[in-house]
Amino acid sequence: MVIRSLAPGLLLAAPRVGDPNFLHTVVLLGLHEPEGAIGWVINGRSLGPLRGLLDASNIPGGRELPAGRVFDRDARVGGPVEPSGGWLVYRRVPGVELDGELPVGADIGVTRHAGVLTSLARGDGPTEAFMVVGHAGWGPDQLDAEVRAGDWLPAPVDAALVFDTVADELWNAAYERSLGAKPGAFISTTRGMA
Numbered sequence: 001m002v003i004r005s006l007a008p009g010l011l012l013a014a015p016r017v018g019d020p021n022f023l024h025t026v027v028l029l030g031l032h033e034p035e036g037a038i039g040w041v042i043n044g045r046s047l048g049p050l051r052g053l054l055d056a057s058n059i060p061g062g063r064e065l066p067a068g069r070v071f072d073r074d075a076r077v078g079g080p081v082e083p084s085g086g087w088l089v090y091r092r093v094p095g096v097e098l099d100g101e102l103p104v105g106a107d108i109g110v111t112r113h114a115g116v117l118t119s120l121a122r123g124d125g126p127t128e129a130f131m132v133v134g135h136a137g138w139g140p141d142q143l144d145a146e147v148r149a150g151d152w153l154p155a156p157v158d159a160a161l162v163f164d165t166v167a168d169e170l171w172n173a174a175y176e177r178s179l180g181a182k183p184g185a186f187i188s189t190t191r192g193m194a
Contacts (some may be wrong), residue, residue, distance in 0.1 A: 006077065006143070007032040008105040010161075011039060012153040012174050019151075021080045024171045024183075027136055027151045027152075028089065028162065030104045037138040040087055042130075042162060043170040044077035054117070058113045065121050076167060078132025087112045088120075091163055098125055107159035108158035115152045128163050153178065 023042070027165040029039040047053060053073040065071045078087055090098070092109045100113030109126075119125045138146070146152055155178040165173045175183045 005032045010158045012154040037143040040078040043167040046074040075131035078134045080134035081137040083134040090126040105157040
């Protein structure tokens with residue numbers, strides 16, 4: 001049973017998390033309810049710039065998309081669930097709600113509505129955004145059990161960390177911001193007791 005919702009928030013993978021899908025990851029947690037939880041790995045493996053993915057997918061107009069941070073930023077693996085489903089993570093614009101928007105805190109939104117890419121190509125909507133492909137999901141009580149087992153460190157959602165930190169540095173930066181120490185500080189290098 002979920003005692004307290006961890007969403008919206010971040011989940012920082014423990015330094016020695018057992019699942020290779022989540023090694024050194026930061027998950028943006030959007031929903032955490034008794035029925036389960038959903039989130040997106042925001043520093044997953046790069047899939048290349050969004051512009052290139054759209055072009056390779058034969059989406060009309062892929063090559064004619066406007067230059068800018070949204071289409072030139074790398075899309076990333078967002079988790080092992082629905083590995084072909086794209087989600088746009090973006091900094092919310094006050095007074096503007098995108099189709100299918102799931103607010104993740106006051107400053108971040110996530111949507112998988114296909115029409116949003118068309119709006120972005122026209123120059124409408126947020127200017128700070130990136131695509132993740134796939135997501136992370138947990139069944140009833142699964143995330144709570146993983147947090148109790150020490151697999152995840154819950155942390156507050158932080159738009160500056162999400163959008164202004166280089167993805168390859170995000171895991172270390174999130175630990176430092178949350179705990180004041182790098183993740184390596186929590187790994188014992190001694191074996192047994194003297």
